[in-house]
Amino acid sequence: MAMDVVDYEIFGNEMQYVEVELDPGEAAVGEAGVMMYMQDGIQMDTIFGDGSAQQSGLFGKLLGAGKRLLTGESLFTTIYHNEGSGKRRVAFAAPYPGKIVPVDLSTIGGTLICQKDSFLAAAKGVSLGIAFQKKIGVGLFGGEGFIMQKLDGDGMAFIHAGGTLLEKTLAPGETLRVDTGCVVAFQPSVDFDIQYAGKIKTALFGGEGLFFATLTGPGKVWLQSLPLSRMADRIVMASRVVQGGGGKESTSLLGGIGLGSLLGDDD
Amino acid sequence: MNDAPVPARYYPPSGDAHGHPALLRWEGGHLLVAPEDSDQLRISAASLRAEARGFNHSQWAIAWPGEGGEHLLIVADAAIAPLRATAPALFATGTHAQRKTHRRFGLGVTALILLPLLLIAGIFLAVEPLADRVVEHIPPSIEKQIGEAVLARTRLDSKLIEQGPALDALQLIGKRLARPGEDLRFYLAERPDINAFAAPGGVVVVYSGLMKQADSAEDVAGVLAHEIAHVELRHSLRQIVRSAGLRVIVSALFGDYGALGSWGAQLGELKFSRDAEREADARGLQRLAEAHIDPQGMLRFFETLARSENGAAAAVPTVFSTHPATAERIERLREALASHPAGTPQPIPVDWQAVRQALPDTRP
DSSP states (O other), rough: OOOOOOEEOOOOOOOOOEEEOOTTTEEEEEEEOOOEEETTTTTEEEESSSOOOOOHHHHHHHHHHHHHHHHOOEEEEEEEEEEEESSSEEEOOOOOSSEEEEEGGGGGEEEEEEEEEEEEEETTOOEEEEEEEHHHHHHHSSOOEEEEEEEEESEEEEEEESEEEEEEEOOOOOOOETTTTTTEEEEEEEEEEEEOOOOHHHHHSSSEEEEEEEEEEEEEEEEESSOOOHHHHHHHOOOOOHOOOSSSSSTTTTTTHHHHHHOOOTO | TSSSOOOEEEOOTTSSSEEEEEEEEEETEEEEEEEEEEOOOOEEEEGGGGEEGGGGOHHHHHEEEEEEEEEEEEGGGOOOHHHHHHHHHHHHHHHHHHHHHHHHHHHHHHHHHHHHHHHHHHHHHHHHHHHHHHTTTSSSSHHHHHHHHHHHHHHSSOOOOSHHHHHHHHHHHHHHSSTTOOOOOEEEEESSOEEEEEETTEEEEEEHHHHHHHHHHHHHHHHHHHHHHHHTTTTTHHHHHHHHHHHHEEEOOOOOOOOHHHHHHHHHHHHHHHHHHHHHHHHHHHHHTTTOOOTTHHHHHHHHHHHHHHHHHGOOOOGGSSSHHHHHHHHHHHHHHSSSSSOOOOOOOOOOHHHHHHOOOOOO
C-alpha cells in the first residue's frame, strides 16, 4: 500500500502549527478538531475510524473506532483530500504549548509507539492503532498508562509533545532514566521499563515519585520537558477559584450521608 | 518462503547508535547478514544468541561476539517467522518470554475486571449478617423512638383517624391478635391506597382504603397478623439498618455517586423484602390460629387483592410490588391452610358493614 508523500513546514516556536502540502489527489488524516486552516480545493471528509486500508468492512471500522475511543480520542477522523488541480495546503495546530514532532515512519522501521492523545496528523494510509502496555508495573507506574498509541505505515506522521522536545538515539544497551510522564514516543525496539527510585527519602521528598521510567536502546526516543498534566496541575494550583478550597468537587469519605438519608426511606 | 531475506537493523560494535538496515537469511548452518552499506557477514549459528525485547517483547535481538565487541541485530516479531522456522531452538527462550508477558497481561486484566465485581458482591453478602448483628444490639427504647419518628412522618403525610367505629374495630382486632405482654399500637390513616405497614417499636399503621376494600373483619385480621409478624421479627428495623449500612459503605467506597448508592440500597431492599414477606405470612398464619381467628380471611384478602391487580393494574399499591407475586402467596397460603387445618374459629364481633360505611369514601 503506497502512502501519500507529504511535504510539510512547521511554523511557530512554542505554540506551533504544521502546514502540509498536498499534491492533487493526495490526502492527509487529522485528529478531529486540530485543523487550523485549509486552502481552496481541499475537501474535508469525516470518516468513522482512521481511514487506513486495513479497516475494511463494518466490523473493522467499528473496531478501529472503538480503539480510538480507548485512547481518549474522538471516534471520527477527518480526511483532507486535495481535489484541486495544483498543490494545496492545509494546517494543523498543536492544542497546547510544545513542539510538533515530524516522524517519517519509513526511516524508523514502520512502527512508532507513542503516548495516547499525542497524535496530530499523518499522511493518509498511516494506521492509528492502540498498543496495550503489557508490563503491568510499567502500566501502573510508568506514567503513560496501559494504553499507548501505535502508528503503522511508511508515511509522515506528526505527533505533539509538551514543552521542549528531546529526540535521542540510544545505542544498544544505552539506558536513560526519565521522569515518568516525560516519554512521548519510542521505537518498538526500545525497552520501556520502570526502576524503583531506591531511597525512601528521595521518593518522598525528592519530588520525582517512587519510580523512574527507564529506556534502553537501541532505538530512537522522544522526550517532552513538560507533560500537559504537569502544566495543568500548576495552572489549577495557581487558580484563585480553586484555592478557596472545598466547593462542589470535594468528595469526603462520608460525603453524601446525612441523617435524612438514614431515615429517608422507611416506608 | 525460507529463502526470502528478513529485514533487520544491524548495530556493529563500533558504538554507532543509529544502526544500518540489513537483510538476513540462513545459508547452511550460518546466518548471512547483508548490511546495506557494508560487506556481508557470515556468522555460525552456534555463536548466536536471541532474545525477545523492546515494547511488549515485540522485537528480537540477535547478538554474537565478534572483533571489537558484540554485534547486534534487531528484527521485528512480525518478520521473524522465516528465521525461526529454520532454527527454532535459538528462539525458544524468547518465545517463552513473549508468551509469559501476554499471559501475565491477560491475568492482570482479568483481575482488574473481577476485583471490583468481587468487592461489590462481598459488600452485599457482608451487609446482611452485619446489619442483623447490629439489630440485635439495638435496645427496645431506641426501637420505640424510631417508631415514633416514623409515626410523626406518617402524621405529616396523611390524616390519622382518631375515633369512630373503624378505629374501634381495628383496636379490637389488634387486641385479639396481640400476645400477652406485647406492646402494639394500631393507627388508622385516612388514605385511599390498599396498604398497611409496620414500623419498629410495635407501631402498625393501616390505610383506610384497606379497611374499605376488605369484606370482613377476618380479612383485616389476616393483614394485621402479617404486619404484627413484621414487628415481631423486627423486619423494618433490619431494613432500615441494612439500607443505611449499604449507603454508608457504598458512598465511602465510590464517593458521592448518590445514584449508585441508592440503587444498591434498593437492590438490597428488594431481595430482603421478598424473603421477609414469606416469613411474615407464615408467622401471621400461626398468630391467627393462636387467636382463634378464621385464617381464610387472610387468603380471601389476597384474592381480593389479586382481583384488583387484574382489574386495574394502575391501582396496584406500590408497596406490594416488592412483595412476592400475589398468586404465588395465595398458593403458599392454600398449602399451609390445607396442611394445618384450623380449629373452630370464633368470629370477631364487629358489624363490618357499619365499619365500612363509617369510613370516608376515598376510593381512588
